[in-house]
Amino acid sequence: MSKAVTVRAQKLRRDNTKLRLYIFLALVAALLLAALFSMRLAPYDPYLQNLDKAMQPPSASHIMGTDHHGRDMFSRVLVGGRTSIFATLALVAAISVFGTLVGTLCGYYGGRVDSVVMRISDICLAFPGLVFAMAVAALLNGGIGNAVLALAVVSWPKYSRVARGQTLAIKAGDFISAAKLAGSSSAQVIIRHILPNILGPILVTAMLDIGTMMMELAGLSFLGLGAVPPTAEWGNMMSSGRSMLQMYPWVVLSPGIGIFITVVLFNLLGDTVRDYMDPRNSRSG
Amino acid sequence: MQKYVLKRLLQLIPILLAITFLSFAMMRIAGSDAVEQKMENTGSAVSQEVIDAARRELGLDKPFLVQYFVWLGNFLKGDMGTSYISSKPVFSTFVSKLPATLLLTVTSVLLTIVISIPLGILAAVKQDKFTDYLIQICSFLGNSMPNFFVALLLMYFFAVRLNVFPVIAEGVGAKSVAMPSLTLAIAMSAKYLRQVRATILDELGKEYVAGAKARGVKFSVIMWKSVLKASLVTIITLLTLSVGSLLGGTAIVESIFMWDGVGKMAVEAINMRDYPIIQAYVMWMAIIYVMVNLVTDLSYRFFDPRIRLGGMEE
Numbered sequence: 001m002s003k004a005v006t007v008r009a010q011k012l013r014r015d016n017t018k019l020r021l022y023i024f025l026a027l028v029a030a031l032l033l034a035a036l037f038s039m040r041l042a043p044y045d046p047y048l049q050n051l052d053k054a055m056q057p058p059s060a061s062h063i064m065g066t067d068h069h070g071r072d073m074f075s076r077v078l079v080g081g082r083t084s085i086f087a088t089l090a091l092v093a094a095i096s097v098f099g100t101l102v103g104t105l106c107g108y109y110g111g112r113v114d115s116v117v118m119r120i121s122d123i124c125l126a127f128p129g130l131v132f133a134m135a136v137a138a139l140l141n142g143g144i145g146n147a148v149l150a151l152a153v154v155s156w157p158k159y160s161r162v163a164r165g166q167t168l169a170i171k172a173g174d175f176i177s178a179a180k181l182a183g184s185s186s187a188q189v190i191i192r193h194i195l196p197n198i199l200g201p202i203l204v205t206a207m208l209d210i211g212t213m214m215m216e217l218a219g220l221s222f223l224g225l226g227a228v229p230p231t232a233e234w235g236n237m238m239s240s241g242r243s244m245l246q247m248y249p250w251v252v253l254s255p256g257i258g259i260f261i262t263v264v265l266f267n268l269l270g271d272t273v274r275d276y277m278d279p280r281n282s283r284s285g
Numbered sequence: 286m287q288k289y290v291l292k293r294l295l296q297l298i299p300i301l302l303a304i305t306f307l308s309f310a311m312m313r314i315a316g317s318d319a320v321e322q323k324m325e326n327t328g329s330a331v332s333q334e335v336i337d338a339a340r341r342e343l344g345l346d347k348p349f350l351v352q353y354f355v356w357l358g359n360f361l362k363g364d365m366g367t368s369y370i371s372s373k374p375v376f377s378t379f380v381s382k383l384p385a386t387l388l389l390t391v392t393s394v395l396l397t398i399v400i401s402i403p404l405g406i407l408a409a410v411k412q413d414k415f416t417d418y419l420i421q422i423c424s425f426l427g428n429s430m431p432n433f434f435v436a437l438l439l440m441y442f443f444a445v446r447l448n449v450f451p452v453i454a455e456g457v458g459a460k461s462v463a464m465p466s467l468t469l470a471i472a473m474s475a476k477y478l479r480q481v482r483a484t485i486l487d488e489l490g491k492e493y494v495a496g497a498k499a500r501g502v503k504f505s506v507i508m509w510k511s512v513l514k515a516s517l518v519t520i521i522t523l524l525t526l527s528v529g530s531l532l533g534g535t536a537i538v539e540s541i542f543m544w545d546g547v548g549k550m551a552v553e554a555i556n557m558r559d560y561p562i563i564q565a566y567v568m569w570m571a572i573i574y575v576m577v578n579l580v581t582d583l584s585y586r587f588f589d590p591r592i593r594l595g596g597m598e599e
Binding site (some may be wrong): 059101134135136139218238239253259261267 | 434440532533541549
């Protein structure tokens with residue numbers, strides 16, 4: 001009796017998680033579409049300067065006001081979002097693929113290469129992340145591409161650790177021995193049996209990482225190590241508006257709200273994906 | 286225990302060597318040459334001879350590994366070269382800025398403790414009630430804000446609107462340290478609140494708690510005498526691990542609030558491509574980070590009787 005009740009409760013919770021997953025997926029999809037078509041959606045040209053209209057507070061025609069060059073803030077936040085969001089997604093995609101590949105190979109083959117690669121990732125982890133990224137970005141001379149590269153150099157070990165740990169756990173399984181006995185090559189074992197089984201934890205790590213990476217990327221831009229003006233990007237927009245905080249706060253706060261909402265959405269989606277993948281919730285499903 | 290400490294100290298050597306080598310290599314591979322940068326700053330065209338002479342003077346013409354060992358030898362003597370921009374010794378510049386950053390770090394960690402531990406305990410005790418949800422939502426929102434946005438919001442409300450704190454730090458004092466450390470503490474508390482809550486919940490779920498309750502021990506006594514004591518190890522570990530993100534975070538926050546510490550110095554050096562300063566910063570931050578991790582590791586061995594006693598039997 002009580003077992004039936006818990007099973008029903010678990011099913012209910014799972015349905016609930018599924019619903020949340022769909023809602024947040026739809027919201028994130030809408031955000032991505034808005035970012036993708038931001039140039040068309042923007043009511044004004046985000047780069048067009050109009051000094052007659054400089055520093056206007058938010059109004060019906062400029063809902064986020066205008067900046068010191070008279071550019072429409074709402075249009076700039078939209079277009080800036082495209083830079084921030086897609087740069088972050090490219091970064092997370094790149095490090096999760098690279099980290100997974102390295103981690104899986106190290107976990108599967110072990111041996112000397114494994115210990116060398118793991119020492120390298122230890123050393124990467126010995127540096128406080130953002131400090132190291134700042135140094136790498138400084139070395140690469142700014143630009144959004146280089147900022148992405150800098151964060152990638154610092155952040156891939158996270159994924160290789162997850163992938164390696166998972167691979168080691170799965171490698172010991174009977175079905176792997178069975179596959180080997182049946183004559184599968186190492187490549188086949190990795191591609192058909194190991195990768196599909198470790199994708200879940202990697203996906204969850206990646207989803208939860210998007211928000212953090214977006215904030216760190218914006219942080220680098222804020223320091224002048226990412227996207228360079230006039231390119232609209234949330235971090236550098238906030239940095240260049242900093243001195244105007246006292247008189248024209250909307251110039252600083254609008255891009256900040258942009259980052260905030262986006263990170264909240266991605267974090268909500270990440271949390272939901274984690275709940276959805278969590279075996280504690282899906283055992284009954 | 287002593288054996289373990291010694292082992293850990295020995296393990297530090299290759300890591301420290303790697304850190305020094307990597308930070309040296311990174312700065313030397315740099316595409317833009319400091320000499321060119323310096324000459325560009327003067328604004329006039331300079332002949333190749335002058336550039337070569339300047340390179341020789343800075344030792345930039347020698348082979349890479351030679352440069353590294355010369356530099357490492359000097360570093361061990363406390364000589365980290367001179368700043369390309371100000372021509373002052375890097376080491377003394379760094380040391381003069383370090384106390385401000387350490388003060389900021391310590392106040393932020395203290396504030397984080399004051400914010401996250403009581404709120405985390407409260408959320409755990411009121412699990413699944415309104416208070417718990419409210420605290421969790423706050424922590425979620427705090428987690429979704431980059432620290433420079435938090436800094437600017439605080440600046441806007443407390444300095445511009447309410448005029449409680451100065452917009453820009455005026456020297457090192459209680460009033461000027463408040464906003465930068467609050468910024469850092471908000472970001473960290475948002476993160477650690479959840480973990481404090483989870484740790485306390487985990488401990489509250491254990492059988493001895495039910496046993497103590499059944500014997501009629503007051504809840505506050507169980508909480509303070511047993512649960513908190515048992516959770517302390519995890520909480521201390523979490524807090525010290527946060528030092529890594531804190532060290533990176535200080536750079537942004539220090540430059541926003543014009544707090545005259547190593548973080549602001551590093552950001553200025555990065556913009557000027559002043560490599561010796563950047564190098565010193567990256568290296569010292571990494572060394573501090575490694576040391577803090579070591580101390581954490583050793584401290585929870587000390588705090589946790591299972592590990593401490595187990596180690597002594599060996």
